[in-house]
Amino acid sequence: MPKPTLPGQERYVAPLEETPLAAVDSVQVDEAPSSQWKEAWKQLRRNPMFLVSAALLAILAVIIAVPGLFTNSDPQLCELSRSLDPASPGHPFGFNFQGCDVWSRTLYGARASVAVGVLTTLLVVLIGSLAGAFAGFKGGWVDGILSRISDIFFAIPLILAAIVCLSAINNWFPERAFWGGISAVVLTLAVFGWPQIARIMRGSVMEVKNLEFVDAAKAIGAKDSRNLWRHIVPNSVSPVIVTATVSLGIFIVAEATLSFLGLGLPASVVSWGNDISEAQRLVRSGTRLGVMFVPATALALTVLSFILLGDAVRDALDPKAKKR
């Protein structure tokens, strides 16, 4: 027996003009095609955090390429007669204990610090991604062995391990030039820094390798190696890129810390760490704090830019992680 229709529930059919029927599942054709990377770039361009850090890093790049643009004095030209002289025309921040131009040394010191940061990061990403991708893809005992090895390295504190290694290296090769000094620090930091990237890559690969497009490629007849490098790794790298950008800043700090302790770059190399280390005695006596602050500020700004960049990249590549 049909129930009586209640008020408000009468049969209603919307006029067709109000909601014209679209074809089922029609394709959007007017917008330009755009890949995930393009979308990420669009997002990035609108992020003030990215703009600030990119501007700072651009300035840093110019300083590294042509430090002579900003100063006329030679960082290595030190005259004890000018020891701790105050600022004067052409020498905006005065001179340090050794009588070297503080501003000039800070500009030229960017090279060593950034070189250590960039090279260490590249090496860490290379070792870490290879180990992580291999462990995640193969699984089983390969994963077991690689993961235990990375656990062992992970368990050793970075700075402590670097102190031990570098003091040994300093004993064996006391005389090192610019690149010799840098490669010792880079290798040491990389050896103890890769497990973090390896872990991230491993997790990411394990997630991606179970997605259906990987099975589809297998069913086509694609070999394992092709699958890994063409499909899985490209889809797993975004968390690695994010971590790498942030750790670039951390490696620069590590270099400065080691140089501060007198173990990093040789004293002959102009670097922020060395300058800060040398300036510490001034802090104790409380005179001419500027000698310390200029390289320290440069260090802080550089690290901050890389960390901001890392955050911006994370927001663009992984919108889910974005804070609301």
Place this chain on the structure above:
Amino acid sequence: MSQQPLLEVRDLDVAFYADKRAIPAVRGANLTVYPGQTVAIVGESGSGKSTTAHAIIGLLPGTGRITGGEIIFDGLDIAQSSKKGFESLRGDQIGLVPQDPMSNLNPLWRVGTQIKEALVANDIAKGKDADRRVHGLLAEAGLNDVERRARQYPHEFSGGMRQRALIAMGLAARPKLLIADEPTSALDVTVQKQILDHLDGLTDELGTAVLLITHDLGLAAERADHIVVMYKGHVVESGPALEILKNPEHPYTRRLVSSAPSIASQRLSSMRAREEVREQAVQTAGEIAAEVATAKEAVGKGEDDIIVVENLTKVFMLPGDRPWRKTELRAVDDVSFRLRRGTTTAIVGESGSGKSTVARMVLGLLDVTEGTVRFDGYDTSQLKGKKLMALRRQMQPVFQNPYASLDPMYSIFKSIEEPLATHGIGSSKDREAKVRDLLDKVSLPASVMRRYPNELSGGQRQRVAIARALALEPEVVVLDEAVSALDVLVQAQILELLNDLQAEMGLSYLFITHDLAVVRQIADDVLVMQDGKLVEAASVAEVFDNPREQYTRKLLDAIPGRDLLTTA
């Protein structure tokens, strides 16, 4: 009968804000619910059905705002209520059963505690008294051994049990209106039926009105007195359930009714159409088989049964209760079947029945524990090197999840070209022509070639996946839940496409699905699996008209809206 409506939604507008622009999600929606009534809102994804429901209970996500209209609940307009106002309504006036039972229970809390919270928050009971009420509610929701169940954590519950717990929670404070947002779409059909039957009985008994949100017109017609059809934010048609089903007037509703697989009003004509498709396909397949048998680079003897599976078994070793012990899981147990050339065999079963494992073993993506898979006379596990590559060409998969089956880094062109490039077929110019041809076959414009998967809808991605599978001109396509994740209309479209392609190219399909309703539209033979075993194997007509096994009958009965048009 002079009843006051419990809920009246008048000219409701809801918009989401992005970049300071308002994007309307619901436009001028009207609906009325009377006490004790069940009203269903039906629509595809993006139609605004869930948004309407969330607006009523004041739970619009993120940037959503009510921009106009009234929501009159029990005589009061709540459209512009404050957060506090909604908090006092939720629970004891309006309850909610959310969509996904897996993510809507806090995994760190005992189930009982979570239901108790609903009681305490609404000042219904406290302490010991509340505990007793929790047990009562769980029993009412159809769970046994309630005292133990209340102390368990959500991971100890199956999907169906979790949904029962959520129903208990939604009804804990005896609301006048219960909003059920796709309450069973994540569950197996037989569980769906049980849960909905139970919900029906319970709300009848308590006199609770239910606002049911669903994408399934058949389910809506079966459960609701009154149906509201939404499309692109508008209410396009509303009225008594059966009347809408029998006599749809708006063209969109007509589309829905004609493509809803569960209702299948045009069974006869579609059966006849299938017959023609099959004849055509069998004929083409025969020609191809003759070619393959004489060709050197292909695997095959040109047999009638292109795939013969015998005593197929898969055992997974799982960690046991001690580190050195393993337990066996027989995912597939002694399954045998044949796939005739140019026809479709469907494997039907609920989750965990082993149907996808069979598909993966047939495709050679998973090692076989025991038994054989023979492709056109050759044991696939014995093939290596060149012969294996040739087999890959002749058998291709299409997977379930349209969001995971294409590499997001590959353009559509590259995705479809990949199989051709891997097998070194043609020059790059030939391959581009081939990709254009394939896109045309799956009815996509050639301009999508330069696009990336994130720019396409689920249905379009599934078309691309089909194009990729067809690139190597296979003889067999294994479709693993290939249409399950799609909206009804898109699903109907893809099924039609698959039918056409079968007739044109003489394809044989192995069609894995949990949805018996879809089977009738595409399959010739049906295999029903339960717990890794084959329980019934017969032609589609036999299974639907004369199911022999108890389990098959249960599956058939669970198809929502199945008898509505035949009996009424």
